[in-house]
Amino acid sequence: MRHLKAGWKLGRNTSHRRALLRNLVTSLILEERIETTVVKAKAIRPEVEKMITLGKRGDVNARRLAAGYLTSRDAVTRLFDTVAPRLGDRQGGYLRIVRTGFRKGDGGEKAFIELVGAEQIIDEKRQKRAEARAKRAEEARKAMEEAQAQAGASDTGAAGDAGETKE
Amino acid sequence: MANPKRRHSQRRTSTRRAHDHLTRATTSECPNCHEAKLPHRACPKCGYYKGREVLELKEKAS
Numbered sequence: 001m002r003h004l005k006a007g008w009k010l011g012r013n014t015s016h017r018r019a020l021l022r023n024l025v026t027s028l029i030l031e032e033r034i035e036t037t038v039v040k041a042k043a044i045r046p047e048v049e050k051m052i053t054l055g056k057r058g059d060v061n062a063r064r065l066a067a068g069y070l071t072s073r074d075a076v077t078r079l080f081d082t083v084a085p086r087l088g089d090r091q092g093g094y095l096r097i098v099r100t101g102f103r104k105g106d107g108g109e110k111a112f113i114e115l116v117g118a119e120q121i122i123d124e125k126r127q128k129r130a131e132a133r134a135k136r137a138e139e140a141r142k143a144m145e146e147a148q149a150q151a152g153a154s155d156t157g158a159a160g161d162a163g164e165t166k167e
Numbered sequence: 168m169a170n171p172k173r174r175h176s177q178r179r180t181s182t183r184r185a186h187d188h189l190t191r192a193t194t195s196e197c198p199n200c201h202e203a204k205l206p207h208r209a210c211p212k213c214g215y216y217k218g219r220e221v222l223e224l225k226e227k228a229s
Contacts, residue, residue, distance in 0.1 A: 098216050099208040112222075119219065126221075 008043040026075045033114035041113040055084025
């Protein structure tokens with residue numbers, strides 16, 4: 001009997017829900033960690049675990065089944081070549097959901113869901129993002145200094161002129 | 168139409184309302200920064216959960 005196996009409807013009809021879940025699962029496999037609502041994170045957990053089980057099988061049939069669910073070929077490759085081998089000795093429990101707080105606007109509870117064992121990759125990605133951000137900030141600062149230098153030059157020029165006329 | 172038979176005293180009203188109040192949300196102490204935080208959630212102040220799990224928090228520019 002499928003009593004107490006209701007799952008989550010997420011306020012969508014069947015096709016909309018399936019599309020949403022497929023997109024979330026694909027993103028998670030590609031990105032290692034995604035930020036979403038707690039309910040959506042819980043809803044994709046069984047789907048992701050099924051995908052990883054397919055990834056562990058590793059045969060052509062499993063690959064085709066996964067390709068039929070995931071929305072991009074890159075995700076299938078990544079699942080079979082990177083994600084599944086890494087989780088080889090685990091029997092389920094591949095995912096971690098951590099609640100992060102409440103969304104401004106509608107108060108929805110947010111969380112991130114990540115693949116267990118992805119900590120290093122996530123840290124590296126964060127490092128890269130921080131570097132990119134620092135670079136951008138540096139460039140913005142330089143541009144501002146340049147603009148200020150130009151403005152300052154014209155200002156001092158005007159001030160100099162004014163001083164000369166006074167003398 | 169149904170109507171109240173008797174006047175409702177102020178005391179009766181107050182007595183009913185004696186238990187109307189909000190309860191404080193339970194908090195736990197963040198083991199990293201010792202701030203109060205909601206239990207089972209990443210700390211919004213320092214971004215830690217279970218020793219690691221740093222969220223990317225905006226560093227306050229001095």
